[in-house]
Amino acid sequence: MNDPSPIRKPSRIQQRNRKLILDAALEVFSNHGYRGATLDLIAARAGLSKPNILYYFEGKEDIHVTLLNQLMDSWLAPLREIDPMGDPMEEVLAYVHRKLEMSRDLPRESRLFANEVLQGAPRMAPHLETVLKPLVDDTADLIEGWIAAGKLAAVDPRHLLFSIWATTQHYADFDAQVRVLMDEADVQEGARAHLDMMFRRLLVP
Amino acid sequence: MNDPSPIRKPSRIQQRNRKLILDAALEVFSNHGYRGATLDLIAARAGLSKPNILYYFEGKEDIHVTLLNQLMDSWLAPLREIDPMGDPMEEVLAYVHRKLEMSRDLPRESRLFANEVLQGAPRMAPHLETVLKPLVDDTADLIEGWIAAGKLAAVDPRHLLFSIWATTQHYADFDAQVRVLMDEADVQEGARAHLDMMFRRLLVP
DNA sequence: AATTTTCCTGACCGTATGGTCAAGAAAAGA
DNA sequence: TCTTTTCTTGACCATACGGTCAGGAAAATT
Structure with missing residues (x-):
């Protein structure tokens, strides 16, 4: 028994x-x-x-799914850390910086995620729907509130998030290309300064 | 014989x-x-x-390499179209718009490229070095000239290009994710407005 | 120490996949 | 028309890969 x-x-x-x-x-x-x-x-x-x-x-897929599930948590952590009570501009910029640091410190996770989404997210669609979407919806509301309060320039919160994800993860996902085009030792610091300037200028009311 | x-x-x-x-x-x-x-x-x-x-x-790899070679041309065409004699701001923004349109019209090409670079560009490293790099170097010089002439804000030209590539290709490469998060019918128009505003604000002197 | 449970592996299996080949069908050239 | 070249394919092959299994080694439990 x-x-x-x-x-x-x-x-x-x-x-x-x-x-x-x-x-x-x-x-x-x-x-x-x-x-x-x-x-x-x-x-x-x-x-x-x-x-x-x-x-x-249980098999190859089990390993993959386990990795993706673990990934989702650490991946979204920086988003959850945005403080609705904090200063809007600084909160968003801090988020950008956290994402950029993750791109440097966890490039394998970034590429795993990119690979999966690139193939149409066959093994992750449920998670995107149930975990990512609600969080993004909440964050979008928060940002829209900040915009309505005149604290940030009027931008579409979702397109803003896309821009942040795209630009920060680019340094991990397209690392092979970045390395060909930048001889510089400190790509990270250049990226940090560039993204800070870009999103600051975009969001200043 | x-x-x-x-x-x-x-x-x-x-x-x-x-x-x-x-x-x-x-x-x-x-x-x-x-x-x-x-x-x-x-x-x-x-x-x-x-x-x-x-x-x-000759084989699977031959097909793949042929595709990548063809891709490189159409992929870089918008970059070559930047007119050194044109208005700097409008030239850069027009480039952004062309890249975004390519993301919509040629998503397969975008994903093919993304896949290859994600894996470390094993079948394309030579091309990146011999075709992409010189073109990027030239474009970087051009942009630096525009900055020196006070026509654009002081940005690192390479990081600027990374930002343009990342944000525009994101709509093709991460389409699966975009579709989950945006119910809207017209993602394209929202993206266009957003990116136009973002790069305009970034680059205005 | 004896026994049970957990952990580990060599050998093996079925299928998928990149690629080959001999030979026929269809065009092209004479 | 006859001949040569180009095109096409069914059958086949070798390898790689995900996965299984019987049984042994090592821990844990008693």
Whole structure:
């Protein structure tokens, strides 16, 4: 009479190996896309055998979905941090800076996300609808309130968010191109100054 | 004594079928990425048999590279159209608008390019170096000249280009996400107004 | 120590996929 | 018309890949 789904806290080995696998998978998926990634590659990078990978996850898709779910949280955190009580201009600019820092510190996550959306978000559509959309709707309302209060120039909040996402993530997603075109060592600082100026000028009432 | 590489003008059948194949391949590569695309899919979409595909192209990679090479031209055309004799502000804004229109009219090309660069541009690095970089260098010089003449605000020309590319291509590359977040019918017009305002405010001296 | 549970792997399987080939069908050239 | 060249395909091949399984090793539990 075995319990079909015994709720057991994961052992130390389980925690370690799942982490190893997810980290390896993030590397591989973000570099090769879903189809380009192979279990053998993930296994090799994780230092585990392929059957052992399948012991911890149900399959390739399970790993991918797990990564995407984890990603969503850390990905949207900066958006949730916007303080409705703060100064509108500074809140938005701080958000831009946080997103740019994420692009530098978590480029694999950015590329994983880009890959998924680029293919039409086949494994993430529900999450976009249930998690991202409500948050964006709230943020749009907040920004519209700030605009109505005369604190920000009149812009479409959604197009503003698109611009912020596009410009900041560009440095992670199109890194290969950026590196060809910029010899400079400090791309990050140039980007920071540029985006700060761009969004400041856009939003000043 | 057969000439090993007889320079023959392509027959009508050859022209038609190569076009069919490239169009089908563009569709498939841009939707599934390089690894996700299969010759069977391309063949089915082109209405030809798989061996026939291989009669016209040496292999999968050959098709992909051919597409990328063709892409580069049409992709950079709007940049070449910037007129050094024109009004700086209007030239840059016209470029933004052209890029946005391309994003709407040629989304497959945009996604093909994005896919390739996302994976580190493994099949396009030479082209970026030899074709894109010189053009960007020239354009950067042009913009710096305009800035020095007091016609535009002082911005880093390369970061400006990144911002233009990122924001305009976003509507093609992240279409799946845009569609979730915007119920509106006319995303294009909203984007046009938004980007016009953003870059105008950024660049006004 | 004995037993149970968890963890791990070599060998294997079915399918998908890029690519080949021999030979026939259709155009083009004479 | 006859011949040559171009075009087309069904059948086939080798490899890669996601996934399975039986059984052994290592931990944990008793």
